Amino acid sequence: MRGRLQTESGLGSSLICSLLLHAAFFAALIFFDSFPEIRPNTAPVYYVDLVNLPVANPRAGSPASRGDDGAPPPPAPAREKMTAPAAPPKKLPPAKPAQRIASRTAPQETDREFQDRLAKLERTVEGRHTDAAIDALRKKVGQGAGRSGMPGGTGTEAGSDYGSYIQSRLKDAFEKTISFRDRNPVVVLRLTIDRDGRVAGYRVEKSSGDAVFEDSVKRAVEMASENFPPPPGRREFQQGFIFKPQGVGKK
Secondary structure (H helix, E strand, O other), X not given: OHHHHHHHHHHHHHHHHHHXXXXXXXXXHHHHHOOOOOOOOOOOOOOOOOOOOEEOOEOEOOOOOOOOOOOOOOOOOXXXXXXXXXXXXXXXOOOOHHHHHHHHHHHHHHHHHHHHHHHHHHHHXXXXXXXXXXXHHHHHHHHHHOOOOEOOOOOOXXXXXXXXXXXXXXXXXXXXXXXXXXXXXXXXXXXXXXXXXXXXXXXEEEOOOOHHHHHHHHHHHHHHHHHOOOOHHHOOEEEEEEEEOOEEEEO
């Protein structure tokens, strides 16, 4: 009878411990589920444009800026004629002590004046050198500014024409998507861009016969169109483009 009681008490203790462990486990699950999910912060992607923004009436620009040329050598400092040193004073006959003191201090005052004159001369030369350097820098900045525009432009606004701007965007995107099977595939297509900068028309005027190459062209247009600005004047724009393995050109 006693052994039976001990067995039942042992089973009861094990059951109680099991229930407590299960309760603690479920409590821990509920506790950790209450924490908010931690998501890593994704950095925003910025598109840096390295070409001139498109304008409606681009002006002509110089083919290359000459502002990177080396700075002109600074002009040599002007030399002023140095006066010959004063002749030494003639020896005076013996005089009174007061006259001797005056004659001794006179050369010292002359040396001090000479040093002051040299200091003024140096300051004058430095000032001229600084002015010349500033003038040279202004000339360099004026030459480096140049005229920002298109080589064939005839307008008055600084910037690139819209077709060249779209071409540069397509070229950047095509370098990431280009793929082909044939030796020298060529695709000619015409894009229509609406007033909001979205591609409204995509017409292939000349097919290459290479499905892989044409798919890479289509993906390049889709990628570049995400950064198309509205055409100047908010007018519909059409332009033909030629896609080759060497790059993108305008028709």
